[in-house]
């Protein structure tokens with residue numbers, strides 16, 4: 001069975017391209033969507049600089065490093081790039097990344113601005129015209145998590161703001177991702193207070209209602225948040241992945257391998273696993 005990791009980053013946790021390839025080989029991962037995360041210094045916790053490329057100037061995960069990986073292993077890494085939409089040259093940058101460097105994904109979008117900021121909407125629409133799915137990171141401004149440098153780090157604003165972007169950009173495909181997205185697996189209100197909610201899931205939460213309403217919405221299982229959304233209720237995970245088998249993609253967003261053992265333990269049909277592990281990713285990039 002082919003396996004595509006739909007969400008990862010260069011140099012994360014100090015890995016270089018060759019160590020990354022060795023881990024992919026060990027885990028049986030064929031391809032990886034390698035994505036940038038470029039944001040103003042004030043938009044992210046400086047602690048990230050201990051775990052990412054410290055060279056800049058495009059922090060914390062520069063597109064130039066994505067290209068380094070993709071150029072060394074063009075058959076294994078599919079490059080993704082998301083410029084900060086507030087830059088006046090954002091759309092030109094995205095267009096050049098596609099035409100010159102073969103970028104196939106607009107991601108990762110992880111910024112302290114609302115998803116439906118007009119500059120962002122313009123970028124999302126252009127991504128749709130260029131055939132790029134958009135990978136977004138949603139985090140709520142949770143109750144004070146730390147003292148310094150900010151009480152918390154929110155990105156995108158809220159599921160309401162994400163829903164407005166989905167509605168405003170019907171011709172753009174989006175992958176929902178991160179704690180603020182996956183906390184909506186069920187309507188228990190925990191998204192307002194914690195990143196990794198626990199407890200049994202009542203089916204039909206906000207994610208599912210949005211999947212029904214917006215055919216341009218897909219789900220990215222990567223990170224601790226996607227893992228937690230499945231792991232908190234295995235019966236619901238089996239139901240959710242089977243029902244939405246055409247709309248969910250496997251990814252890691254980290255080194256290591258927490259998702260595969262969980263997905264493989266759920267008793268899913270092989271046809272469902274094949275879509276989640278690779279088929280949906282190929283379809284989003286029109287590789288089928």
Ligand SMILES: [Zn+2]
Pocket residue numbers: 007008009108253
């Ligand atoms: Zn990421």
